[in-house]
Amino acid sequence: MQKQEDDGDSGLRHLMKAAQEGDRASYNRLLRQLVPMVRNAVRVQRSFLGQADIEDIVQDVLLSVHAVRATYSPERPFAPWLAAIVRNRVADSGRRYVRSKSAEQAAVGFYETFSPDETNTTNEDGSVDADALRHAIASLPAGQRRAVELVKLREMSLKEAAHESGMSVASLKVSVHRAIKALRTRLKKRE
Amino acid sequence: MMETTDDLIRNLVASDKGIGRLPSPWRRVSLWLAVALPYVALIVIGMGVRANLDELSSTRFLIEQTATLLTALCAAFAAFCAVIPGVSRRLLLLPLLPLTVWLGSLGQGCLQDWLRYGAAGLTIEPDWHCAPRIVIVGAIPAIAMFVMLRKGAPLAPRLTMALGALAAAALGNFALRLFHPPDASLMVLVWHFGGVALLSALAGAVGRYLHHWPRAPRRA
Numbered sequence: 125m126q127k128q129e130d131d132g133d134s135g136l137r138h139l140m141k142a143a144q145e146g147d148r149a150s151y152n153r154l155l156r157q158l159v160p161m162v163r164n165a166v167r168v169q170r171s172f173l174g175q176a177d178i179e180d181i182v183q184d185v186l187l188s189v190h191a192v193r194a195t196y197s198p199e200r201p202f203a204p205w206l207a208a209i210v211r212n213r214v215a216d217s218g219r220r221y222v223r224s225k226s227a228e229q230a231a232v233g234f235y236e237t238f239s240p241d242e243t244n245t246t247n248e249d250g251s252v253d254a255d256a257l258r259h260a261i262a263s264l265p266a267g268q269r270r271a272v273e274l275v276k277l278r279e280m281s282l283k284e285a286a287h288e289s290g291m292s293v294a295s296l297k298v299s300v301h302r303a304i305k306a307l308r309t310r311l312k313k314r315e
Numbered sequence: 316m317m318e319t320t321d322d323l324i325r326n327l328v329a330s331d332k333g334i335g336r337l338p339s340p341w342r343r344v345s346l347w348l349a350v351a352l353p354y355v356a357l358i359v360i361g362m363g364v365r366a367n368l369d370e371l372s373s374t375r376f377l378i379e380q381t382a383t384l385l386t387a388l389c390a391a392f393a394a395f396c397a398v399i400p401g402v403s404r405r406l407l408l409l410p411l412l413p414l415t416v417w418l419g420s421l422g423q424g425c426l427q428d429w430l431r432y433g434a435a436g437l438t439i440e441p442d443w444h445c446a447p448r449i450v451i452v453g454a455i456p457a458i459a460m461f462v463m464l465r466k467g468a469p470l471a472p473r474l475t476m477a478l479g480a481l482a483a484a485a486l487g488n489f490a491l492r493l494f495h496p497p498d499a500s501l502m503v504l505v506w507h508f509g510g511v512a513l514l515s516a517l518a519g520a521v522g523r524y525l526h527h528w529p530r531a532p533r534r535a
Contacts, residue, residue, distance in 0.1 A: 144334055144335075144336055146332060146333025147333075148329075148331055151328050151331050152324065152328045156324060159320060159324075179320060182320060183320055184528065186320070186323055186324065187327070187528070187529045188528050188529065190331075190529075191468075191528070191529050192398075192467065193334055194335060194336055195337050195400060195466075195468050196336070196400075197336060197337075197339070200401065204400075205401040206401075207401070208400035208401045208470060209468065209470075212400075212470050213528065
């Protein structure tokens, strides 16, 4: 086991030595071998992170390895050199996360409200009287009901709704207008 | 647009033209001294070595100066170690030893002054010229140190920059004592040692801005 690790380290050491001397093929092999190692190390240290965040840190580590590859001496083992960079970049990403969070403010939901009674369709417990509305829509004439379903419930544009229903845009507009008027009257009567 | 890890590797490999390895920390200390010492020597010669040679050869002065010079050397060594990934962090404590001797020697000087002259031996007078002089004498050593440290890894940028500044300021203080008129130990402690500590602390405070890692573009 120890021998395998030594062989692996020795391989990386030789690749880095060759990369420092300008051998691009060795450098390419080295970086590609480092990716799964770094990814695993980051995953172990930050198991709660998502794949995208882990990949960000892996890329930071690769950039750092590239930036400071002159500091590596082939006389020393490769693993501690890499581990120090990974540890540092993982800690750095944690600090960056805390900084970015401290600069953010929790958004408070300021809901749009209007005081007139007719705009307040919710019950006191916060629920909409959905049954009453469903019954009122069901009692509309077929054309008006179809217009409300397409334009208001399925939120289609007039053009799309006209295409879907085979009605003209003008008659759709009239149908929706009449349907809303009828619904308002029926729901008011119910109160 | 965020690039994939594959793209990043391709770009890094394409931009690689080989790179010279950094020499060992002790060798880098020698290189730093090769730049810093001639400048410091020129300043000392230009300002004129102070006349009272008796004081220059006193044991306490020699201990203080040796400790100051060793602080500069050890701080430079520790700073160069701090930018190499995987090097033992314990080496960064090395300057504490000569620093303690330097501080202890100044403390003992203060005690002697107090025993000899009473309260009069412990008066502090304003000497605002000391810190700027340390800055002037330490300027080139500090610039050389900064350039050399930036070639390393910013593993602990605050500590690294503080150690680098300590090295340059201690060397500046070593030179300053050779042409600056003699002072009571408390004055040296407050203005000289205090100046060195202040410069190191300032460099440490801005260390993160002076030396940082490259960053991959973030995902939106």
